[in-house]
Amino acid sequence: MITSQPSDLFQPGDLLNNTYRIEKLLGRGGTSNVYKARSEISGNLVAIKVLKQEFSGNEDFTVLMAREENIREIRHDAVVRYSENHRTPDGHIYLLMDYIDGPGLDSKLKQGPMDAADLLIICRRVAEGLKAAHARNIVHRDLSPDNIILRDGDPAKAVIIDFGIAKDTNPGAETIVGNEFAGKYSYAAPEQLGGNTDARADIYSLGALLLANFRGASPSLGANPMEVVENKQKPLDTSGVPAPLKQLIDRMCDPDPNDRLGSATEVLNFLDRVEQDPEAEKEPSALLDTAEATIIVQTPKASKPPRQAPITDPGKSDSKGLVLALVAVLVLVGGGAGAFFAGLLDPLLGPSYPVAQPYTLIVEKPKDGPARATGHMPSEESREALTALVDQTDITLASGAIGEDWAAGILATIKPLSDLQQWRLVVSDNQAKLSGLTSDSDLASALAAAFKDGLPGDLEGVAEITYRLPVLAIADVRGLVGGFEDCGALHVAPGTAGGGFGPKDAITVTGRLAGSEARIRMFDALRSLAGDRKISFDIEILNPALCVVETALPRAPVGNIDIAFSTGNDNAPNPSGRFFVGENPVIDVKLPATITSGFLTVSILDVSGNVFHLLPNLSRQENSIAGLREGTTGPLNVRVAYTLAESALNGGLAFRVDDSTLGKSRVLVLHSSEPLFAGLRPTSESAVGFAEALKENSARDANLILSMDSKILETALP
Template sequence: MIVSRPSDAFQPGELLNNTYRIEELLGRGGTSDVYKARSEISGRLVALKVLKSEFSGNDDYLVLLTREEEIREVRHDAVVRYSENHRTQDGHVYLLMDYVEGPGLDRKLKQGPMSAEDLLVVCRRVAEGLEAAHRRNIVHRDLSPDNIILRGGDPAQAVIIDFGIAKDTNPGAQTIVGNEFAGKYAYAAPEQLNGQTDARSDIYSLGALLLANYRGAAPEIGKNPMEVVRKKGEPLDTDGVPEPLKTLIERMTDPVPAKRFQSAADVLEYLRAPDQTGDTVEDDPDATVIVPPPRKVEPSEPPAAAPARSISPAPKRKSRGGVMAMLAALVLVLGGIGGYVFGAFDGLMGPAYPPADPFSLIVEKPGTSPASAVGYVPDDGMQAALDRMMAGLSGTAELTLASGAIEDDWSTDVLTVLDHLEPLDKWRVVMNGDKARVSGTTSDPALHDRVMAAFSAGLPGGLDGEVDIELQPVFLATEAVTSVLDELADCGALALPGATSVGFGPQNNVVVTGKVAETATRITLFDTLRDLAGDRDVVLDVEVLNPTLCLIESHLPDAPPGGIGVDYIVGDRNAPNPSGRFFVGENPVIDVVLPANMTDGYLTVSILDVSGNVFHLLPNLNRQDNSIAALRQGRDGEVSVRVAYGLDEAAQNGRLAFRVDDSTLGKSKVIVLHSAQPLFDGLRPTSESAVGYARALQDNFEADHNSILSLDSRLLETARP
């Protein structure tokens, strides 16, 4: 079992939405964690996939989670059943799914090779699940050993999980999530490196993981991007794999999608009759053709007699001329072959390079990291041009000469595109054959217009694709940011401590401070500013309260802090609680810490709870003297004053004590006021409306600005365990 950490979204024993009790953490990923939980209503075990808090407001990841939720329409025992997405009160987003008990194929991989018989059973089961998903146009895109669980350890009960592709950045997983590619290098199909994915990509991944589990080791993928691209263009090594698994894997993992099994149904058809391997691809130039041997002529079957004709002796000179002509032709043929082999005709025909399919190339200048060119080029002239370009940009080039299905002027056209892009701040070109995706950014309006004009008629030559050049101003205007803050502020004004008169420069972070009423506000604020800030980091130093506390905040007097501390203790255990978070059933004990220089005046302490009520801790009917002198009791220096007591102590002295119940959970606030004179004539009731009390404080402050010397506060949060 994975050990829980205090920073985890949920803790064992915690109850979500009054229904699901967390039992344990099953796994951690880069963007989400998975928990085992049990329904308090039905007793059914479930798995909860929870987005980490930093991604719960990110639309990209929410879309991925929503896509995964859509798998609930697929009803098959080999596909994990999903229910729906939920959001907790504090903003955590989780996806509910069936809990599948059993080892994953990743664990089996670590344990060593699996038998071919078991893997054929796994293949049949997973292919049936894929067929059901593909029928609804749902492609997994990340099929790998850790996404297949054997229920009860039974290969015939394999279950596909995790259709979201937003999960794993654990060491060694090598998962990439982005616009260009999603999947694991070791098991991803070659076309996924170029952003192309369909049902055949899942077929490839299934074949690759079958081979990995047979060998007990993941496929070798290379140590750099160029090696990955090269290896993905090669067939997988199936030496030593027994039939029919060997042919099955080869037919599933051909680097060329058109030469693979074209569907999960094709895989199942092969598994039903592996000895009848009828070709699914027509006119395969690499196919082995077996022809019957020539018929042996038996002695009893003499050759048919040639037709009778008259034969005249031929002149010797004519015969010698025919022989000489044949020899001359043979010399020419052999010379031509030798010249071709040794490159004598390269100047006329061009050298013959090995084919690459897909013919891919990625050239980019990211702006914050070195430029790079990775992929295939059709001639050494383009290779040299890109080498020079990367050297000028202090970048790297990992290029391979290859032939491919591209236009004759492909090199010239691609270099023309790069010439137009080179002056931009950032740019990227992704080529897949003649298809191109071109993007870039600049802060120069004239340059932006010039580059867009260059592509106004489309990409040059035979290239086809989209061009997206974004204009980003050098400075982000402060007014643009403050207008967002003003629009979204729901708990008092939000501040920009780093703002200048000219705005935010390219390297300036956008830092926001203040309070908001809900987590949803913080999420919206972050997403809106992120879209506005470009490459700048957005830092929200924002405290999330709740609507009730924010309403109170708007009525509190504007007094400076006085350095008074608030300490929390769990009364049941007499243990310090620096987090300020108390669970149902616990007894919060509260101490107010007076600084050494605070020796006169009066102290007023209240707690404003989430329900909108205020409880007066000091003064109250049981403790009416709230002067600093009385509270110090002759003690010098820093003095701790208890204002909320443990249950046992309160039973003896009649002071206030609390126990957390589940009726008012959330955030409350302890307010500590230091005043020169008692704030009110007489005592306030022990509890009252928080808004009414805040207005009374405000009226007092407006009548006498010197009445309140300081205001200090600290949050106290109550929750279910």
């Protein structure tokens, strides 16, 4: 517990702005202190962040406080809600925030390891908050256990706090505290150490703190800054972490941000996938190197007969020996010495190059870069021939312990590699290793045949040509699809190639969209990514008003409550839910005999952007199931939208379809253990207002909702 000191700006019992009674000091920071206080007007608890006196006159820090206030535009229950800045009569600046009552993950860390199941729940909740922040181009930059609080100790109510060093990545925006490193070394992404920060840094930090809380200990990065930098380039040690938490942390904390789960949406998609299919926890990237997906063609150097000394015919003179004899004569007569040292005899003897020991050469074509060569070649002719085969060279002419056919072997090895996705030839003296990757089975077979007797010339070593099935990573598909989510989550069914998509796999996307235009754009984008693979959509097109509410609906299981439609004009059942202009839709909620307690909340989300609360409402407030049953048992039919005739008698809500409200509406039935929304909603309100009410009450209502059922009602021209 933090004890107040006489030097603290505020003491328990102080009244701030004639409104907020200070109760205690919550924490001390480098530039500010945070207090817990209670409004004497409303009785609500608040947290008050007060800029220290020595910084109150510093414009940089007052701007910082103002920028932090602006983060109040992030509206999500997993993100602490800011209010506004105030200034005391003596010039002290303070910022009002929600007070979150519960332990921080830092205190949980000190208590020891946490359950993997709880950490997955925390991950989902925090990722949802990050998604809301990143949607406004705000990157936290300092996610760590002390900046996440579990409201009421509940992992499902985790809240991100302290955006004091957050970075606004909107074009033209200024970073709150500059572009330099911000955060804590233990949880910062590797690229943060160099001042590079985007949303992927928050993903890394979230994964790192999950690992720390699973182990019950902060990461150990080394005893000095150099060790910290070096260790940050290594993957985190997730040995002993159970699936799927291990796979999730591995994907979130890849040292290379380009190979990391790239967004909060991708993290949520991962969690959705493992909830739906616990066996789907392995990502394609972890499976591509298995025997099922990869074939390694490894061809050792075939035995060659030992090189024999040249056979000399006694009747013929050795031409090279003749040249050497001639040189000796020239040197003896004097004039030839100058010619020798001037290089005029190079055409006869060849030039003299410095010795390289060992004699090395690396020629490679990276996945996303030009082919390049670095090292030694034995002649100008061979260097020129190599330069013609690659894009970049840094070649030194040298002599060394290599065979006569060494250069010819290098060139013969490289020529057939141009169609490989990537390849690398590493040579030291006569020892060589060739590795390559292709998704073309015919090319893999051709190269296997070409090198079946080993590498050509005097090269000794192996060729490893990897044939990798042309698999499209499911993470790439989910990342693309996630960018089109405008009506709740879209789901991508895994393929057969370790969850990824092989050449003959179909890509199936399910979910809802706000309109047909988004569906067309998503299809076109997927077609560019998927190549010839079949694309299958099971997409329900709603409308923007419905989707505003869709994204705010609680996560709740489907119940066994049925919604039945009939036509009031003739009392005929209408199981299709399709009504034409002039017809009178009638809606009944059918409860099974097993549901005898709790409360019903029934609303219709209208195509026009309005929400009608059918039960309860101001004219029909009884929504307890016990009250609706009135002592009866068995199945119960509860009518919530009446025929026009019934409405005239009992004043209940009734509708008639006109041509101004054509399209899809949604009937929503929530079964809860207690009444929702802490009071009645108006009979009619906007979809935006209803969505805000769902969000504002989600922390309270989420644990009360037992089930959620819905059905689409469609209106159309006859």
